[in-house]
Amino acid sequence: MHYPHAYERCTANTSTTGPRVTDVIVIGAGLAGLTAARTLSRAGKRVRVLEAGPQVGGRVRSRQLGGFTLDAGYQVLFESYPAARRQLDYGALDLVAVAPSAAIRLGRRVELLGDPRGDAGVIPGLLSARSLTIKDRLVFARLGADVAFGAPHSLLSGFDEPTRDYLKRLGFSDTALRQFFAPFFGGIFLRRDLSTSARLFRYYLRMLLSGPISLPRRGMSVLSEQLAQGSDVTFHARALELAPHERGVSVITSLGELEAAQVIVATDPQSAGLLLGENVSRGSLGSSYLYYASTRRLDTQKRLMLNPVQGRINNAQWLSEVIPERAPDGQHLLTVTVLEGAELEGAELDDDALDLTVRAELKSWYGEGVSSLRTLAVERIGHAQFPQPPGYAAHLPGHATRFSGVLLAGEITSMSGIQGALESGEKAAAILLGDLGAMSRPRGA
Ligand SMILES: Cc1cc2nc3c(=O)[nH]c(=O)nc-3n(C[C@H](O)[C@H](O)[C@H](O)COP(=O)(O)OP(=O)(O)OC[C@H]3O[C@@H](n4cnc5c(N)ncnc54)[C@H](O)[C@@H]3O)c2cc1C
Structure with a gap:
């Protein structure tokens, strides 16, 4: 397919200044594409980023709604991600630490669990919390010490098995698995059944225990905006087809x-997959998010709230308790996460029915106070992450594609998350630059 003069039309449409010579076109302005583009630009390449949507960030984006700042879904930054440390200037992100703990909601009763080094508030209830037995606590302490040693990426190798089997083998009780691990790591891997790779579980536990977990005050999109600074991004530019030829690649x-x-x-x-004509998908895990506003302060809980009982809610957080600026003055913001598996149990619900069901579950926490909640939005994300069962890493696509001159980046080449997306962008850029040091960096480092 060829469009005569289309290049000129394109540059005119996007208010750029005439035809440009481009060394590298990066398709997609998510974390991976932005990281690749910035690394290449810094090395002197002329880079252009094409983004199908109206903003940078891909899955890491935020929006304003009636004075509330809503992230796309609920996600946090583990500051100890090695690639995030390399790529992001934390000082400029205005990060707010999230407590390294959780509030397990048993109806109106709450049990606090967490790392007392980072959240002294959990100490008084630690011994009485029934979600973890004394033995569970001892096993947890040993596990925490075990994952603290060595380079983080070394946790991604060795024997693999489902996280559930691994935790049982270590000696955790069924109650600990059901009440703490399933909803807590369900919120991280978007699967509540603990079927995710135990290697990955160990890696994420290390990330959790070794560094602050944080949220940018102005929304997760500031991560993407920082990575995009200085890059040449054209919005509403969807790549439809690639045509490699002897001098390069037509897009x-x-x-x-x-x-x-x-x-x-x-x-x-x-x-x-559509652009490359090969299947690089490894499946999708979806999740839904409900955002509620209230003028009444129903709860002062800052911690991530976990639902250990069967239902649609996996976890929820009063974001305005952590970051008051996320809500207008006098208002409060609650974000609720519903995982795809929970959605599919029983009938699939439309937005209104899901809202009603979630409200009914919240009623067991807050009683009639729930009627003061105003539904701001229901957001469904079809592809939030990809499933990562034991051995998943052996089946990931590499950066090479069947087209010469075309490389693949994106979390799918590494692991599903911010670390995976950033390191995939670094690696794709390193391959083009012949940077052996960055090219040979292990996954997760
Ligand atoms: C709800 C949710 C919660 C999450 N929680 C966490 C968490 O707590 N911690 C964590 O580490 N990770 C989390 N993740 C995962 C993390 O956000 C992703 O792994 C990461 O953002 C993926 O980045 P990416 O650049 O690989 O892909 P994407 O973000 O998907 O970016 C791809 C970009 O390509 C663009 N695009 C697509 N097709 C075209 C085309 N044809 N032409 C031009 N542009 C195109 C898209 O518009 C998009 O901007 C979460 C994700 C979601 C959605």
Whole structure:
């Protein structure tokens, strides 16, 4: 397919200044694409990023709604992610620490569990909390000490098994698995059945225990905006087709045809599969988020709240208790996470029915106070992460594609999360630059 003069049309449409010579086109302005683009630009390459949507960040984005700042779903930054330490200037992100603890909601009763080094508030209830037995606490202390040693990436190798089997083998009780591990790590891996790789569980536990967990005051999108600074991003530019030739690669886009010596495809896996003509998807885990506003302060709980009993809610957090600026003055903001598995148990619900069901569950926490909640939005994310069962890493696509001059980036080449997305962008850029040090960095380092 060829569009004569389309290049000029494209540049005119996007208010750029005339045809440009581009060394590398990066398709997708998620964390992976932005990291690749910035690394290449810093090395002197002329880079252009094409983004199908209206803003940078992909899955890490935020929006304003009636004075509330809503992230796309509920996600946090583990500051100890090695790639995040390399790529992000934490000082400029205005990060607010989230307590390294959780409030287990048993109806109106709450049990606090967590790391007393970072949340002294959990100490008085630690001994009486029934979700973890004395033996569970001892096993946890040993596990925490065990994952603290060595380089974090070393936790991603060795024997693998489902997290559930691993925890049972260590000696944790069924109550601990059901009341703490399932909802807590369900919120991280978006699966409540603890079927995720135990290697990955150990890696994330290390990240949790070794560094602050935080939320940017102005929304998760500040991570993406910081990575995008100085990059040449064209919005509403969807790549439709790739046509490699002897001098480089033609990229057919919704705005016309562009040329570059090399291309990095940093889209979600489904879109990458369409562009590359090969299946790079490893499945999808979806989740839904309900955002509630209230003028009444129903709870002063800052910690992540976990639902240990069967229901739609997996976890919830009063974000305005952690960051008051996320809500307008005099208002409060609650975010509720519903995992796909919970959605599918029983009938699939439309937004209104899901809202009603979640409200009914919240009623067991807050009684009639729930009627003061105003539903701000219901957001469904079809592809939030990909499933990572034991041995998943052996089946991930690499950066090479069947097209010469075209590389793949995106979390799908590494692991599902911010660390995976950032390191995939670094690696794709390193391959183009011939940077052996960065190229040979292990996954998770
Ligand atoms: C609800 C939710 C909760 C999460 N929680 C956490 C968490 O707590 N911790 C954590 O580490 N990770 C978490 N993650 C995962 C993390 O956000 C992702 O792993 C990461 O953002 C993926 O980045 P990416 O660049 O690989 O892909 P994406 O963010 O998907 O970016 C791909 C980009 O490509 C664009 N695009 C697609 N097709 C085209 C095309 N044809 N042309 C041009 N552009 C295109 C898209 O619009 C998008 O901007 C969560 C994700 C979600 C959604």
